[in-house]
Amino acid sequence: MIEIRELGRYVGEAVDLGGWVETKRGHGKVAFVVLRDGTGSVQCVLVKKQVDPATWDAFESLTQESVVLVTGEVRADERAPGGFEIGVSSLKVAGLAAEYPIQPKEHGVDFLLDHRHLWLRSSLQRAGLMVRAEVEQAVHDFFYGRGFVRIDTPILTGAIGEHAGTLFETDYFGERAFLAQTGQLYVEAACPAFRKVYCFGPTFRAEKSKTRRHLTEFWMVEPEVAFADSDDNMRLQEDFVSYLVERALENCREELALLERDTSRLEHVRPPFPRISYTDAIGRLKAVGSEIEWGSDLGAADEQILTESYDLPLFVYNYPKQAKAFYMKENPDDPRTVLCDDLLAPEGYGEIIGGSQREDDLDRLRERIREEELPEAAYSWYLDLRRYGTFPHSGFGLGVERTVAWITGRRHIRELIPFPRLMNRLFP
């Protein structure tokens, strides 16, 4: 059996195909079946006089999404989508489908999410997830190519990552364990062993949030680099994001076209990205009438205003200490702020990266843990990294679904993960 994507190599030859019936139509003497096999679609043509009765009967019985095994000749045909069609000599039903729930009409999103295991077969969903898969391979290729060592960080942890109160908890043989919100603290521990490391995996937030930009389970890539400062960190981020976009443009042309993505908005995504300090950002927001005060984190609306005038992702750097996580390094030039950055994607997509230089001073870090009222004992190993050879280091976390939503131009990140987990959705 061959795959539909390989048809070009078999023109004029008889091949075996297997796949799912997308549509069928017949005119009494000639019939057409559009077959999808996961690598492409092709029209199969049956001429009643030229096939045996069993094949014609099989055609007549076909329902949407039934699985068929087809033998036929590959014909080049410029009018056909994909450029080929199959002149069928034999067709067998391998699995007759019951009436398929998803019809070529508008369905509500709840219905579609309830049927996510079937909705995956739809062309727009397939295209979005193909881009996701390409971006993920690009993530690994980027870091592997630069000599980073992949470090898989644990999901089950005793230590809280960032935000107590938004943790999923489980019983771990009598102890309390939390599902990781981040792998960062662990990749920091791996830096003295490997210098440049990254983790890539699922992270969890038990947030009661229902926006189009939140999932309770989402994937993050988190690099960490020894002897890198906040400026190095931003340079790595712009190189990385540019590479991901480039790979999608290079290898997902068809998918982006199907998604009607305006790729001209992506073509020029190249370093350097513009940068603005948090303090300047507040000034700019106030100048256009915002009521935001210095000290607050930026909201989605603020991000929208700031990014409007750029067609590249925008760095906002050095936020106030109280708006950010405990592990970020105090800014020696302005101790009210920390050496950090958020990277905001254009076109209203907003934050796709949060990064920072890490606090490498033992006393200041311990003080911040106490200020945040985090359980110090759970962080004793993390503090050890400052006791035994502390070192300047920086890193960031990029959210996979948000990044792919931006690259594909999709509004809801729930479509860019195969099986989204939302506050009210644990199924399928």
Added chain:
Amino acid sequence: MIEIRELGRYVGEAVDLGGWVETKRGHGKVAFVVLRDGTGSVQCVLVKKQVDPATWDAFESLTQESVVLVTGEVRADERAPGGFEIGVSSLKVAGLAAEYPIQPKEHGVDFLLDHRHLWLRSSLQRAGLMVRAEVEQAVHDFFYGRGFVRIDTPILTGAIGEHAGTLFETDYFGERAFLAQTGQLYVEAACPAFRKVYCFGPTFRAEKSKTRRHLTEFWMVEPEVAFADSDDNMRLQEDFVSYLVERALENCREELALLERDTSRLEHVRPPFPRISYTDAIGRLKAVGSEIEWGSDLGAADEQILTESYDLPLFVYNYPKQAKAFYMKENPDDPRTVLCDDLLAPEGYGEIIGGSQREDDLDRLRERIREEELPEAAYSWYLDLRRYGTFPHSGFGLGVERTVAWITGRRHIRELIPFPRLMNRLFP
């Protein structure tokens, strides 16, 4: 600042290095510091007369694992490990380390695991995890190169994967959620969309097991292929495992040497691998005096006996239905058995893969779910895959840590994951 692995490009030039002090020694007039920067180690030589007093004082203050910034000339030196040494002109302490807990002596394994965040810096641990990282990149390259689409499957699930009773559970906004034991059911759902898919991520078993081959959290790669039967499945497995071994041999020579791995045992790992049916395996075990009866799963001791006479991984195929999971396809030639295989690594390493053709008959699958007393409602979406275009398909799961343990020749899989989770270990 450059990396130690790049020294060869800078012979005769002055460079800046940063890293951790592995050892130091001095003779009053000349001093030596072995510096590790995560990409390699190099000896730095200080001549008292040629450096300023601040640099000499800095040297004197150094403790194990202190972080230093060094400027000096790169000299080629055949006697030096790595082939280079640094003639230091300046040395600064960036982070003086407190007395380091891990000394160059024997420590108990509990002590080392308690200090896993520091133990990672040891050369054998680094070597093992470097091989892991290479194998993981090879996993992605293998499937990407063959046109598989990566599908990230959910960790938080309503459905039980295989073994009720060994599940971690969490409250999910008032519902019960389980941590996934496998992504398999979900990759099966993605087959009709993409034909060939795989997932790669952490999986969880709340097993009260303390063997050297068990972790409560471990990483698996699980490919799934539409229109592949059990035989195709075994061929994919032997190609895949051979590729992983080849990549480790190609790119981890130094690490395998450090680990004292006898790589001659790996060089000939090439398809095809030997195959024996479960029924023949039982015959062979009985012939050498085993008391095992047809119907039981094989234990570690049985696997040991079977693999002894092979220097390649060994497939044992078509196990009894009652010894295997509910989703495996009944063997039409012997309905007491299912179309499945375990792949046993040689040298006593045992099972690294479990694979099977999946039951694609709706009624038989439902019957098996009932026999196993699994909650049918939680599997309704999985049964849908048999209602709406059922198709022959097969897949397998390879355990990353077990595979890397075999490739590296390490006995305990807990060393081949950065932060192992064991029954009594959730920290660091």
